[in-house]
Amino acid sequence: MxxxxxxxxxxxxxxxxxxxxxxxxxxxxxxxxxxxxxxxxxxxxxxxxxxxxxxxxxxxxxxxxxxxxxxxxxxxxxxxxxxxxxxxxxxxxxxxxxxxxHVRLARERDEALRAQQALDAIRGETNTPEYEQESDAMTITQLAAALDVRPSTLRFWEQEGLVSPDRVTSLRARRYGLSAIRAARIVAALRGTGYGIPAVRGMMGSLNQLDGLEETRRVLGRRLDQIAMRTVxxxxxxxxxxxxxxxxxxxxxxx
Incomplete structure (x- = not known):
């Protein structure tokens, strides 16, 4: 009208x-x-x-x-x-x-920040085994909801070697510990920035190298800048x- x-x-x-x-x-x-x-x-x-x-x-x-x-x-x-x-x-x-x-943009920003935190955690890891509380782990449904993706997306990332969950129970249900959750957050942020699966696989594979960590951190920084510009x-x-x-x-x- x-x-x-x-x-x-x-x-x-x-x-x-x-x-x-x-x-x-x-x-x-x-x-x-x-x-x-x-x-x-x-x-x-x-x-x-x-x-x-x-x-x-x-x-x-x-x-x-x-x-x-x-x-x-x-x-x-x-x-x-x-x-x-x-x-x-x-x-x-x-x-x-x-x-x-507005809510969607805020959520994307929060997820990018969590991905940065996950990257910092990976950087700070030592050879000391990482002990997890049972409450730290997530099911595939819980992690998919946290990342705002479908469970099938997490299964696809697993097939592509990007995220590796544990398998527990007689039904071999997926269980994502802290390391897998961190990896999934980083993958989600990289995919949100527009990187294809091969590029993401390469970046995830380089996280144990200093230059790989720094490049991924720069990408996540650009992701946050893009979200800020969209918000403005x-x-x-x-x-x-x-x-x-x-x-x-x-x-x-x-x-």
Whole structure:
């Protein structure tokens, strides 16, 4: 429900149509990009004047700015889908969807930090056997939930030689001790950074070498930097996302 924005003037309320060039200047996208993003459904179709020219509103500008931030936070495909949903959801549902992205980014950051801690623990290990409490171990279901991956993903990592759980009980159920948990956290962080299985295998195999440890630490540092940039992109889009949500509810845009 994308209505005309209302600007208060001395003479009262009036509608303010915008040209494609105006939207381009205000949003930071080129004229062609504005048209392309309209075609992709990032913004609703512009009204057409009698002479066939597109006529936009400030709601379109807010949507484009919101898309830029969302795309930086979750990627362009997910951002397009999310914006389409925000335009039809209630304020409560839309706000919850946006909060979920913040929570996801915070969780990714926490997991990257835990991976760094696991790396530090590996660096500090000596030849002294590592004794574990039974409560330190995890089942495959518990570890998958902690890493926000599927149990099948952990099985695949095992097949690829990235994580080696213990096997206990007559049913040979998987049991992940501290070393395996640390390895799984590092693998999850490396995979989240975009590294393929062969590259991850090489990095995991080099953790017993000083240069391997340092390279992995640099990668995890870049992972944290990427998450920080995605978080900043989402924060910058905050006011525009609020405008999208409230205009979808037929309420005044947040200014």
């Amino acid at each position: 994308w209505g005309w924005p209302v600007d208060e003037t001395a003479s009262g309320s009036r509608r303010v149509p915008l040209r494609t060039a105006d939207v381009s200047r205000e949003s930071g996208y080129s004229v062609q990009q504005v048209r392309d993003l309209e075609r992709l459904g990032v913004i609703p179709p512009a009204a057409r004047s009698s002479n066939g020219y597109r006529s936009y509103t400030s709601a379109h500008v807010h949507a484009l700015r919101a898309y830029r931030g969302l795309a930086g936070a979750v990627g362009p495909v997910a951002a397009r889908r999310m914006l389409a949903e925000l335009r039809t959801e209630t304020i409560a549902a839309a706000a919850s969807a946006i909060s979920t992205v 992109a989402l924060l910058r889009a905050g006011a525009d996302l609020a405008a999208v949500v409230t205009s979808a509810e037929g309420q005044p845009s947040v200014r």
